[in-house]
Amino acid sequence: MTTITDEELYLNAEVLKDKVVLITGGSSGVGQATAIAFASYGAKVIIGDIDVAGAKHTIRECLRVGGTIGSDAMVQKCDVTSWEEQVALFDAGYKKYGRIDFVVPNAGVGGPPDGPLALTKRTKDIPAKPDTRTIDINLTGVIYTVRLGQHYLMKNKEKPLGPMAIIFVSSMAGNNGLPRGEIYSATKHGIVALCRSLTEDYRGHGIRTAVVCPWFIDTPILKTASRVALAGIPLTPVHRVAGAIVCAATDPNWETSGASYNLPDDGLVMRTERHELTVGVYKLLTDRINGLIKVQTTANHYKNVVSDLFMLAAPHLTVVAFVLPILAYWLFTRWMNS
Ligand SMILES: NC(=O)c1ccc[n+]([C@@H]2O[C@H](COP(=O)([O-])OP(=O)(O)OC[C@H]3O[C@@H](n4cnc5c(N)ncnc54)[C@H](O)[C@@H]3O)[C@@H](O)[C@H]2O)c1
Incomplete structure (x- = not known):
């Protein structure tokens, strides 16, 4: 396990200049902070989100922080549960910038609106069918993004510029269970599994990968009930999550590809190498x-x-x-x- 300071997170970020990053769910929270972090080092940013107004705000911020060093940004309305809309997103970004170097499948929602999966009391009737839309967005949407991401990153072989990476956004709920947030936790375990299972195949194509696992962050995904439950407990700062994503994408050391970047509280990022977990x-x-x-x-x-x-x-x-x-x-x- 390696602890990474906030300064060290950006040690290799200069390589982002003139690179292109595609981020899903970039209108708000983690995706927005990540877009701005990439733009501040001169990367061009493609955002796909259902919230176009929020994405336009992110783009204005990207242009503000990265304008003088040649950053650029674009938005395309995209519901990640639609394969066709994701195809259109990647196609529009590739047409505009001619390449895609980094992909951050970040779009996500909390637990389903119909509440926890666990039944709280015995009833005579058959229980209602569980709402599984969280899986469609948090897991199926990510599966679509990484399939397309790998395809577009592999196109860079014809015109190599530097590092390439697909950085997954899981959660501490992807390492531990989350009582009353079972389906959300299951999707985040799924994200960890996707990252760890894809690492070697990606490495063969020169694509780094990593999974970022933050504790609760103060973003709109947190509903009132969660905020009440979390009262008095320190939260993970969103800027540190964005820094962990930049660090994971730009680290030139292939030994860290496939690692987990854990942010279990408001303290520093802790990286667990992949080989530490395979015995x-x-x-x-x-x-x-x-x-x-x-x-x-x-x-x-x-x-x-x-x-x-x-x-x-x-x-x-x-x-x-x-x-x-x-x-x-x-x-x-x-x-x-x-
Ligand atoms: N906030 C936390 O406590 C926390 C902790 C750990 C991990 N995460 C993860 O971070 C990621 C980002 O969440 P956040 O905290 O920034 O929340 P957020 O609500 O601020 O951002 C989520 C973004 O995803 C977009 N989105 C939702 N459904 C979409 C869809 N179908 N298609 C396209 N875009 C869609 C939203 O419009 C929004 O811009 C999620 O994957 C979440 O699971 C969040």
């Missing part, structure tokens, strides 16, 4: 799968090299294929006549 037979299996991923990535690389060489040689091969039979026929007729 015993789990490590054996993980090593075996990672070996397979490496073989597959290397095989794909050489397949691409061979296909590129073939493409280059194809015009000459056509000439050879055309000329050789004629030459053979000519030699044959000469031999017959001799």
Whole structure:
């Protein structure tokens, strides 16, 4: 476990200049603070959110902090539960800036409006079907974002500029259970699992990853009941969460890819490396799968090299294929006549 000071969070942030970051849920809270943090180092920001008015406010702030060093920002209305709207978001951002270097699938909501999953008393009737929209936004939406994110980041191979990363936003409720917030906690456990499971595949394509797990933060996601329950307990400052996301995206050390950046209270960021959590037979299996991923990535690389060489040689091969039979026929007729 490594403790990271607030200054250290921005140690490598200069690499953000002229890079492009796509953030979902950038109209408010963590997404907004992250957008402004990236813009203040000269990154261009693409925001996808259902709240366009809030996103426009974020964009104004991005242009204010990053204007003089060449930042830029755009918004596209996007409900993350819609694959088509996410496709349109990535497409619009890519068309405007010509590349995407970082993706932060951040959009999220709290627990479902129909209350906790646990039943509080015995009833004669069948209970109501649980509302699972939180899963659609917090988990399915993120799955859509990272599928598209990887696709667009891999396009940078043709014009590399520097680091690339997909940084997940989970929660301390992704490490621990959250009584009365069961479905929310389940989605955040899902985010941790996605990050840890995708790390090796992403590494093969030069994409860093990490998962940021904050304690409660003072943002609009906190409803009155949560605020009452949290009274007197210190909250995590939103600027530190944004700093952890910048740090996770820009750290040049590949050993930290796949790590968890935990913010369990109002104190400093604590990073848990991925290898600290994989032990015993789990490590054996993980090593075996990672070996397979490496073989597959290397095989794909050489397949691409061979296909590129073939493409280059194809015009000459056509000439050879055309000329050789004629030459053979000519030699044959000469031999017959001799
Ligand atoms: N605030 C906390 O206590 C806390 C703690 C840990 C993790 N988080 C996580 O941080 C992330 C951001 O939350 P926040 O605290 O900034 O809350 P927030 O309410 O301030 O921001 C959430 C953003 O997501 C957007 N959004 C919601 N549904 C959407 C949808 N279907 N499509 C697109 N955008 C949508 C909202 O418009 C908003 O801009 C979430 O993933 C949340 O789970 C928050």
